[in-house]
Structure formats: structure tokens, C-alpha cells
Amino acid sequence: MLNALEVFTVVVVGLMVGVEFSVAFIINRILGALPEDSDQLGRAHGGRMLGALMPFWYITSLVLSAVWAVAGWHRPGAVLVVVAAGLLVVSVVMSVLLLVPINDRSKTWTAENRPADWKEQSNRWDRYHYARVAVIVAAFALLATALA
Secondary structure (H helix, E strand, O other), rough: HHHHHHHHHHHHHHHHHHHHHHHHHHHHHHHHHHOOOOHOOOOOOOOHHHHHHHHHHHHHHHHHHHHHHHHHOOOOHHHHHHHHHHHHHHHHHHHHHHHHHHHHOOOOOOOOOOOOHHHHHHHHHHHHHHHHHHHHHHHHHHHHHHOO
């Protein structure tokens, strides 16, 4: 049963990392290359769509990692799982303190009501997101290593 939990956790965290990596390095670049208001409108839609899903995904990833750490404490690699869970805690804290406030504002923006500094705020969100992606990639790498 623990083996199934380990594999399931790595898959869930890996898929989350893939989505967040894609947002950072593919989706946002595609949106940025679109004409006129398309970038801002696409980010607002993405903020609404992913903003509803990602909190559950982050918390599920953290809970699965924590359960794995407790249930597998006696197994080799347990320290890696604990560190990975700690990094997932950091990613949740980063999300709540840094990214969610910007996302909550930007997902309501339209061409008519967006602030003058919307690009600056989007760029700040991107910088925080790059850091968060680095944190969750490290967590994923540790989980994958612990599984191997």
C-alpha cells in the first residue's frame, strides 16, 4: 500500500509541476506574443480557471507527501520526503502571501478596468511564479529520488 502511495504522490506532484512549468515558460510567453489586450485577457481567464484548481492540487500534494513521510519514516529516503514536504509548504506559503493577492486582482481585470500598472503587476507575478516553480521542481526531484 505504501508503494502505491509513493507512486501516486510522485504522479500528482509531477503533473502539478508540469502544469506550473508550462504556465511559466510556455503559456505566458504565448499570451505575451498576442496582440493588444489578448495577454491581459488570457491571463485573467487563466487566473480564474487555474486559480480555482491549483489550491486543491497544492494542498493535495502536500498532504500526500506528509502522509508518505509519516508512513514511510522507517524506509530509506524518508528524509528526502520530509524535505520535499517542507518545500511544498514553502510553495503554499509563497502562493498565499505573494501570488494569490496579485492573481485575485488580475483575474477581474478587463480592458476597461485594469490598472495602469497591470503589466508591472503581471511581471511581478511571473517572477514570484518562477521562484515557486523552482521550489516545486526541487520537491518533485526529491520525491522521485526517494521513490527510486
